[in-house]
Amino acid sequence: MLRRFLLRRALLGVLVLWLVTLGTFLLFFVAPSDPARTLAGRQATPEQVELIRHNLGLDRPILVQYLDYLNRLIHGDLGQSYFSGESIGKLLSQDFPPTASLVIGGAILWVVIGVGAGVISATRARSLLDRVVTFLALAAVSMPTFVVGLLLLYFLFFQLSMAGAPLLPPDSYVPLTDSPGEWARHLILPWITLAMVQAASYVRLTRGSMLDILGEDYIRTARAKGVPEGRVIYRHGLRAALTPVVTQLGVDVGTLIGGVVVTESVFGLGGIGQAVVQAFVSGDLPVIMGVVVLATTAVVVANLLVDITYGLLDPRIRLT
């Protein structure tokens, strides 16, 4: 059963991937950008530009270029950057770890904060605490990411360091394999930044969904038969209320893997987001395509995990 499900979803995933690469490829050529001209520089003669265009293979028909790209993609070759000549595979393997660390760590943090605060809010609906949580969530969601990031940097890095307690480093990324402790220390501020903005919407989502579920008749039944309140809230209530939260989480994590541009830039982590912005500006098609393939795969995998989680949360759902 599960094997058939996974196989079917894998095939669907490949289909999605193909459609997205096709779409991106076509869009690139519609957009008015000419990497050959950019690369050649201001004083280049038309012949030089033409030569560069020929070398990059950009003078061939779009279809031929696309099929060529697809063919190499199937063999695991993502091509080289037009500008640095670096292999895209290598580029992504450099930029992916910071982004993935940021997103996954941040996601854990925002789910814990968001769902936790949401449950507290829902079980004390319309109390003062609920209103305070709601207000804070609204404030956090309204604050631009770079403001949150810069404020955190100012207070938790700059002021702390000035006070002679440099507990947190300013920026840059240390690979997990080099030193797990340093890796986490360098990521704390980015995690908080990302989590603060994201958690806010999870508080609202959890609160709303939890209030719906707690109003169900079967919750009253559970109380009447003497189920302890904690078990009513978590086993009967939260379990059912998590479905929309998990859906949202899948979308968010999948999308953010494609680049957390602002947070990455504020903290100078490097990462996919920064790479893709640069590639867009200069028209570096192979880099853009590489990131698109990576991001699409992330979204497909995240959605697959979401569907498997549905099955765990709701035993009526059978994976077929």
Next chain:
Amino acid sequence: MLLEVENVVKHFPITTGLLVKQTIGQVSAVDGVSFDLSPGETLGLVGETGCGKSTLARCVAGLHPITSGRVRFDGDDITNLPRARMRAYRRDIQVIFQDPYGSLNPRRRVGSIIADPLVVHRVSRGTELRRTVQELMERVGLNPEHYNRFPAEFSGGQRQRIGVARALALRPRLIICDEPVSALDVSIQAQILNLLKDLQDEFGLTYLFIAHDLSVVRHISDRIAVMYLGKIVELAGADELHEHPRHPYTNALLSATAVADPDEAERRRRIILTGDVPSPIDPPSGCRFHPRCPKARERCSSEEPPPALRDHLVACHFPVEAGEDLTTSGSGGRPA
């Protein structure tokens, strides 16, 4: 007495205000209700939608805190016990709910729904638990092999049997049936009522049976209490109440029940009450029924009649006498 309910009042405050709550009024859902129940007895509680029957049931079951009054179970005061202490009494007081669709958690298998009370009260576990649950399923007329199915795979009647099995699991002494059959087809209603009666004989259960259908209540009850706008207006033995209803409201309710015999139906005259049930936010002065009562006089609007208590008691200044025809006095009329 197994259950003593004394002057129970339940008000729901109506609040407003963004940060600081202000109470601007209250809904008097239950307003000074008293009755008691002896072991093995069934007390029927009838009344229109919104008269406070279900609220009263939930107050007795400890699912709502009450505003004032006292609830005693087997001599112990269980009024507004904190949740943790109330749990001890949940073994003895169980509830069967009205809606067999909403009241069962759709994500859980029938086996675990019925087993839940046994598990949370640490009565049994493992293979013994499974056996107990399957015996219960068999006892209420469900196929024990359906242990692993979800509620959605059962019909309404079967679902209510699941509810009955669940309520029965802990061998409670009192079961509060909150409209257990009103969501079911008439043919299924009889099955469930008979099941409840059989179970009562077998296990010596005491029922507080709530319904809005007088014929259903008569079938199962020893005594019947009639509620109107948060108060009990009449309380009497089931047959006595049907044969000699004394409160004008009871008369009106009885005249509205369906009769199977068309000749009898032809002979019968319905008492048509005018107007709607007044709002429990601002109930009428004096006797709450007076604006709609065919017998109402001046005294009824100023002075509240004494509450109905044990035996045949009626909360009315001018009870209906035997043979009196209410359709001719006041605003009654022939059936349409």
